[in-house]
Amino acid sequence: MIDLLQYDFFRNALLAAFLTGLSAPAVGTFLVQRRLSLMGDGIGHVAVTGVAIGLLTGTSPLIAAIVVAIVGAAAIELIRTFGRTSGDVALALLFYGGLAGGVLVTGLAGQGPNVLYAYLFGSITTVSSSDLLVTVVLAALVIVLVLLLSPRLFAVSQDAEFARVAGLRVGAYNVLVAVLAAVTITVAMRTVGLLLVSALMVVPVAATQQLARGYRATLYAAMALGCLAATSGLFVSAYADVAPGATIVLIALAGFALTWPVGALLRRRRRLHSPFPELAPAEGPAPTLDRHQTAHTAEDHEHGPDCGHRAVPHGDHVDYVHDGHRHAPHGRHYDEH
Amino acid sequence: MTPPAAEVLAIVDGAVELGGRPVLRGIDLTVTRGEVVAVLGANGSGKSTLIRALLGLVPLARGEVRAFGVPTRSLTERHRLGFVPQRATASAGIPASVREVVAAGRLARRPIWRPAGRADRAAVDRALQTVGLADRARDDVTTLSGGQQQRVLIARALTSEPEVLVLDEPTAGVDLASQRELAATLERLVTAGATVVLVAHELGPLAPLIRRAVVLHDGRVSYDGPPADLPHDPHGVHHHPVTHHRAPSPGLRDPLTGSAAGEVR
Numbered sequence: 001m002i003d004l005l006q007y008d009f010f011r012n013a014l015l016a017a018f019l020t021g022l023s024a025p026a027v028g029t030f031l032v033q034r035r036l037s038l039m040g041d042g043i044g045h046v047a048v049t050g051v052a053i054g055l056l057t058g059t060s061p062l063i064a065a066i067v068v069a070i071v072g073a074a075a076i077e078l079i080r081t082f083g084r085t086s087g088d089v090a091l092a093l094l095f096y097g098g099l100a101g102g103v104l105v106t107g108l109a110g111q112g113p114n115v116l117y118a119y120l121f122g123s124i125t126t127v128s129s130s131d132l133l134v135t136v137v138l139a140a141l142v143i144v145l146v147l148l149l150s151p152r153l154f155a156v157s158q159d160a161e162f163a164r165v166a167g168l169r170v171g172a173y174n175v176l177v178a179v180l181a182a183v184t185i186t187v188a189m190r191t192v193g194l195l196l197v198s199a200l201m202v203v204p205v206a207a208t209q210q211l212a213r214g215y216r217a218t219l220y221a222a223m224a225l226g227c228l229a230a231t232s233g234l235f236v237s238a239y240a241d242v243a244p245g246a247t248i249v250l251i252a253l254a255g256f257a258l259t260w261p262v263g264a265l266l267r268r269r270r271r272l273h274s275p276f277p278e279l280a281p282a283e284g285p286a287p288t289l290d291r292h293q294t295a296h297t298a299e300d301h302e303h304g305p306d307c308g309h310r311a312v313p314h315g316d317h318v319d320y321v322h323d324g325h326r327h328a329p330h331g332r333h334y335d336e337h
Numbered sequence: 338m339t340p341p342a343a344e345v346l347a348i349v350d351g352a353v354e355l356g357g358r359p360v361l362r363g364i365d366l367t368v369t370r371g372e373v374v375a376v377l378g379a380n381g382s383g384k385s386t387l388i389r390a391l392l393g394l395v396p397l398a399r400g401e402v403r404a405f406g407v408p409t410r411s412l413t414e415r416h417r418l419g420f421v422p423q424r425a426t427a428s429a430g431i432p433a434s435v436r437e438v439v440a441a442g443r444l445a446r447r448p449i450w451r452p453a454g455r456a457d458r459a460a461v462d463r464a465l466q467t468v469g470l471a472d473r474a475r476d477d478v479t480t481l482s483g484g485q486q487q488r489v490l491i492a493r494a495l496t497s498e499p500e501v502l503v504l505d506e507p508t509a510g511v512d513l514a515s516q517r518e519l520a521a522t523l524e525r526l527v528t529a530g531a532t533v534v535l536v537a538h539e540l541g542p543l544a545p546l547i548r549r550a551v552v553l554h555d556g557r558v559s560y561d562g563p564p565a566d567l568p569h570d571p572h573g574v575h576h577h578p579v580t581h582h583r584a585p586s587p588g589l590r591d592p593l594t595g596s597a598a599g600e601v602r
Contacts, residue, residue: 033430152449155441158433161422165392166445166497167415205431213477214434270480 004238012127013191014234017248019139020188020200021230025222026146027180028201029215033157034177037206039076040198042091043182046072047194048102050186051119056109061119062131065189066138069182072098077178081171122193122245135187142180146219153177154215191230192245199249200226207256210263225255343369344406345501345532346391351400353383353390353556360386361556364400368501373523373533373546375564378553384536385423387553388503391534392420405500416445419499421490423506424483435481435489436474439464442496457496464492468522484515491522502526504535508543517542540564 004010024040031039050068054061072094079090103113118126127135146153156163156173164170181201188197208221233248240247344367351364361383368374368391378384389395390402393409402409405417412418419442442464443457465471468488473481478489487507494502502523508516520542527533527546540547550567552560560567 029431035430149449151441151453152444154433154437155444158438158441159422161389161394162420162441162493163444164394165415165418165420166442167413168444209431212432213475214437215431216434216437218431 004235009127010234010238012129012132013244014231016127016132016135016188016191017230017234017244018227019136019143020184020191020197021227021248022223023139023142023146023184024188024197024200025204025226026143026219027177027184028198028205029219029222030146030153030157030177031181032202032205032209033154033215034174037202038088038091038198039073039178040181040185040201041195042076042094042098043069043073043178044185044189044194044198045095045098045102047098047182047186047189048116048119049098049105050102051116051189051194052102052105052109055111055115056105060130062134062186062189065119066134066183066186069186070179073178073182074175077171077175081174119189120193120195121243122189122191122196127190131190135190138183138187142184145176145180149173149176150216150219158215191234192248196245196249200230200252203249203252203256204229207252207259210256210259211266225252229255344403345370345372346503346534347403348387348391348397349401349403351390351402352398353386353395354398355386355395359398359556361390361553363557364390366391366551366558366561368532368534370500370532371530372549373527374535374549374551375540375543375547376534376536376551376553377538377540380538382553383556384553385505388505388534388536392418392503416497417500418445419494419497419502421487421494421502421504421507423509424486424490424511432477432479434475435470435478436461436465438478438489439474439492439496442493445497460496460498461492464495467495467525468492469518482515484511484518487511487515487519488522491519495526499531501532501534504533506536506538508537508539508541513541519543520546 005014028037028040031037047065047069049072050065051061053068054064057064076090076094079093102116106113106116117123152163152168153173153176155166156168156170157177160170163173184201185194185197188200192200204222204225205218207225209218212218212221229252230248233251234244236242236251237244237247347367348364351361351366352359353361364387366387376384376387386395390397391404391409393402393404393412404412405414440453440457440461443453443460446460447453447457462471465474468491470485470488470492473485478486481489491502491504491507507519511519523533523543523546533546535543537543544564547564550560550562550564551558552567
């Protein structure tokens with residue numbers, strides 16, 4: 001480990017990986033919450049065009065990619081809000097447009113598509129000092145903004161209508177999340193690569209949401225896991241001489257593979273327990289578990305797929321968890337099961 | 338014309354179109370301080386659209402909507418509005434604790450640069466106690482029952498210490514025991530002087546609280562008056578009571594004032 005740290009390029013890469021590992025899941029939390037997990041991938045594809053424009057014009061591919069990705073991310077958000085196109089179609093358009101545009105413009109720049117490889121899958125040795133400075137400044141900015149605004153970003157992505165009544169500018173916050181995602185993706189393209197960085201936004205969140213009970217816990221744990229995966233993946237790849245971006249993503253996925261069974265087990269246990277803490281209604285006799293008790297009639301309330309009661313498959317029929325006991329429809333009343 | 342001081346929410350000659358289709362027409366509704374108003378009507382009669390319009394969530398095709406005497410869209414003191422949306426059936430992507438969801442209601446009182454302070458935390462605690470969920474504050478909200486989730490949303494609205502509480506179908510998909518608890522919670526708030534506007538498909542245990550019923554039919558107000566005069570069964574625990582509320586003609590006279598409530602234009 002000491003030998004590796006003697007190399008400038010490795011120290012640069014380590015710092016870049018550390019900051020990417022922190023910032024990517026921070027932004028990713030709010031994308032996952034809004035069910036836009038693939039948005040990062042869409043922005044990554046758009047950034048390919050930005051890299052190509054940088055190559056064509058002889059400017060920094062990093063800066064060009066940041067600018068193009070921000071424009072693309074804002075476009076996705078605006079198409080979703082104002083267009084008649086649904087979110088996934090808007091993403092698909094940018095996926096294909098970005099990648100095709102990138103390959104085309106690279107050709108115009110007189111280079112083969114091979115030159116894009118370093119950006120698509122990351123290339124640690126190319127993290128220069130000037131790139132590192134941009135990475136550090138932008139990643140720090142992303143992390144500070146997300147942590148500062150997290151209560152508002154949470155409120156907006158959790159219940160947009162309530163947030164609007166509370167006076168929050170929902171559209172502006174949505175565009176902000178998209179722009180932060182664009183910045184995060186482009187600053188990470190040297191370490192993890194454009195095609196894999198969005199995995200670092202989503203996978204740590206998917207892993208930690210299995211165990212956490214709140215968004216704040218999910219956010220912090222995902223940042224910790226992302227950071228761990230990014231830095232440890234870098235060391236593993238250096239020693240085993242494999243691609244760092246792929247290693248980082250696979251380590252994050254291993255985290256998901258570890259937490260998912262635990263989360264599934266916890267949810268199963270909660271489901272089994274959930275009918276019981278609700279006993280003790282304020283009035284009326286406490287329900288007993290008589291085999292054919294008819295406490296409520298279908299006139300009170302009709303159970304169905306959307307009635308709001310938890311449906312529990314029970315042998316050949318479905319029970320509905322109702323105020324601490326299970327209802328099974330039977331004629332015009334419910335049996336207690 | 339200056340609105341009266343007691344006016345909390347008002348729509349004047351309001352019409353709403355959704356996707357080019359008229360949903361509300363000729364709506365004149367003023368809610369004054371301390372009133373407890375139930376908006377009733379069949380599915381598709383425009384009840385939810387009416388309260389969404391009252392809150393400025395859907396734009397009016399014509400007319401004006403005011404909150405506390407100013408156009409709703411330019412109201413800056415947003416904490417005066419307490420909105421309790423219909424409980425979402427789909428769970429959100431990432432977990433959220435009861436306390437986190439409730440604390441979101443405090444944002445209307447918090448400038449962007451100020452972190453949550455002692456007063457904010459105290460308001461969240463009070464709201465959780467009001468709805469009787471203080472012991473579930475740390476639990477994931479999706480593990481709660483439908484009635485409890487409804488109370489979480491009420492607590493979220495209460496944290497901003499609003500002057501009016503607007504509830505969209507608070508009794509939908511909630512069992513009878515939870516409806517009684519909801520009624521008890523609302524009664525405490527009403528006794529403390531809150532103004533309440535709620536949309537309901539059936540009043541159920543809420544019936545004793547309601548002082549004024551507004552019945553919508555085909556996007557028009559077909560009845561506006563005390564719920565006692567509604568021509569229907571007194572219990573209100575009924576699946577489709579609205580068919581009984583339906584006005585015989587669109588030009589039904591308001592039984593109190595004698596004015597036409599839903600004049601045909």
